[in-house]
Amino acid sequence: MLTVTFIRHGQSTDNVRHVWAGWADAPLSQRGKAQAEALGAYFSQTLFTKIYASPLKRAATTAAFVLAAQPTPQPPHDFTIESIKEQNFGVAEGKPWCFPDHKTSKSLSEYMSEGKYPTPRPGERFTDGESDEDLAARATQAVDEVIMPHVLSAARAGRAEHIALVSHGLCIGALIRALLKRDSSHVSPTREYTGMQNTAWARVVINMQNFADGTPIDLVDEDTHPLIVTAMDFGRADHLVKLKLNAGGTGKIAYDPNQRDIRAFFGGAAKTVATEKCESNARGGIDGEAKN
Numbered sequence: 001m002l003t004v005t006f007i008r009h010g011q012s013t014d015n016v017r018h019v020w021a022g023w024a025d026a027p028l029s030q031r032g033k034a035q036a037e038a039l040g041a042y043f044s045q046t047l048f049t050k051i052y053a054s055p056l057k058r059a060a061t062t063a064a065f066v067l068a069a070q071p072t073p074q075p076p077h078d079f080t081i082e083s084i085k086e087q088n089f090g091v092a093e094g095k096p097w098c099f100p101d102h103k104t105s106k107s108l109s110e111y112m113s114e115g116k117y118p119t120p121r122p123g124e125r126f127t128d129g130e131s132d133e134d135l136a137a138r139a140t141q142a143v144d145e146v147i148m149p150h151v152l153s154a155a156r157a158g159r160a161e162h163i164a165l166v167s168h169g170l171c172i173g174a175l176i177r178a179l180l181k182r183d184s185s186h187v188s189p190t191r192e193y194t195g196m197q198n199t200a201w202a203r204v205v206i207n208m209q210n211f212a213d214g215t216p217i218d219l220v221d222e223d224t225h226p227l228i229v230t231a232m233d234f235g236r237a238d239h240l241v242k243l244k245l246n247a248g249g250t251g252k253i254a255y256d257p258n259q260r261d262i263r264a265f266f267g268g269a270a271k272t273v274a275t276e277k278c279e280s281n282a283r284g285g286i287d288g289e290a291k292n
Contacts, residue, residue: 001154001160001161001205001206001207002147002150002151002154002160002161002162002163002205002206002207003160003161003162003163003203003204003205003206004147004162004163004164004165004179004203004204004205004206005043005046005048005162005163005164005165005201005202005203006164006165006167006172006175006176006201006202006203006204007039007062007063007066007164007165007166007167007199007200007201008166008167008168008169008172008196008197008198008199008200008201009028009032009036009054009056009058009059009061009062009166009167009168009198009199010028010029010031010032010033010034010035010036010039010058010061010062010198010199011028011029011031011032011035011198011199012026012027012028012029012032012057012058013026013027013028013029014026014094015029015032015198016029017096018096018097019093019094019095019096019097020089020092020093020094020095020096020097020117020126021086021089021093021094022085022086022087022088022089022093022129022130022168023056023085023086023088023089023093024093024094025056025057025058026057026058027057027058027061028057028058028061028062032058032061032062032198032199033061033065034243035062035198035199035239035240035243036061036062036065036066036199037065038199038239038240038243039062039065039066039199039201039239040065040066040067040068040069041069041239042238042239043066043069043070043164044069044070044071045071046162047070047071047075047162048066048070048075048162048163048164049075049150049161049162049163050075050076050077050078050150050163050164051063051066051067051070051075051076051077051078051079051163051164051166052077052078052079052081052084052146052163052164052165052166053077053078053079053081053084053165053166053167054079054081054082054084054085054086054166054167054168054171055079055080055081055082055085056085056086056168058168059079059084059085059166059167059168060079060166062166062199063077063079063164063166064079066164066166079166081142081146081165083138083139083141083142083145083146084139084142084146084165084167084168084171084175085167085168085171086167086168086169086170086171087129087130087132087134087135087168087170087171088128088129088130088134089117089126089129089130090125090126090127090128090129090130091112091126091127091128091129092112092117092126092129093129095115095117096117097117097118097119098116098117098118099118099119100118100119101118108120108121108124108126112126112127120132132170132174135170135171135174136174136177136178138171138174139171139174139175139177139178140178142175142178143175143178143179143182146165147163147165147179147206150163151206151208151227152219155208155211155216155217155219155225156216156217156218156219157216158214158215158216158217159214169194169195169196170194172193172196172202173192173193173194176189176193176202176204176231176234177189177191177193179204179206179229180204180229180231182206182227182229183227183228183229184209184226184227184228193231193234195235196234196235196237197235197237197240199237199239199240200235200236200237200240201233201236201237202231202233202234202235202236203231203232203233203234203236204229204230204231204232205229205230205232206227206228206229206230207227207228207230208225208226208227208228209225209226209227209228210226211225
């Protein structure tokens with residue numbers, strides 16, 4: 001069995017500015033650091049087999065807090081996984097995002113010519129950026145290159161593994177959908193899996209069909225044994241319940257490891273969903289805090 005915990009990064013300075021921030025490499029805000037510290041403490045007794053992260057600062061720094069809180073010996077880690085970066089928004093990076101005017105039929109290029117950057121329609125992309133379809137293809141690549149090797153190694157050894165992937169809101173949604181498509185029922189996911197607040201987490205469990213835990217399986221890399229893929233949690237943020245919003249506006253201040261720790265933390269409501277077998281009972285979500 002393989003358990004995959006997906007973690008959204010802590011609040012970045014770009015999240016506070018409400019700008020398009022995909023590959024733009026903004027650091028964590030002080031509030032984001034507080035969130036990441038709380039997250040690390042929350043997972044301190046969860047023994048990860050390995051921790052992966054996007055190389056963007058907001059994700060890699062969040063992952064570093066999770067790693068630092070792990071018991072000794074700490075698990076191996078790789079914070080350079082390009083395929084789990086956020087969607088690239090091209091020329092819109094750093095520009096304020098806005099809602100499209102539904103009273104008009106303007107194209108995305110027409111909006112851009114006016115200096116406006118609304119949410120692209122499905123299949124659209126900002127100049128030099130990625131579409132949702134491009135992101136989905138990259139997520140499939142990440143599943144193949146990062147997650148599936150752990151499915152095979154866990155099956156061969158007859159043991160459970162648990163990995164963490166620290167990524168970004170839209171990318172996590174694409175990763176979960178890509179995993180659910182691997183379920184042997186071949187039911188296409190209908191939920192978008194968006195809407196996680198900063199440092200919220202989701203969990204997917206993958207089992208080999210018709211094999212009991214603890215039984216080693218003789219597999220080669222080319223084998224395609226049927227999988228049971230179950231979305232267990234989405235949008236969990238229990239670690240933020242006791243954190244308090246700082247009145248001093250530290251969300252706009254970049255985290256500097258040389259600065260004195262802050263003690264006023266950001267608070268967020270926990271949001272969970274019931275266990276979902278192959279996404280069959282999933283419902284859509286809307287990102288209420290920030291897009292990226």
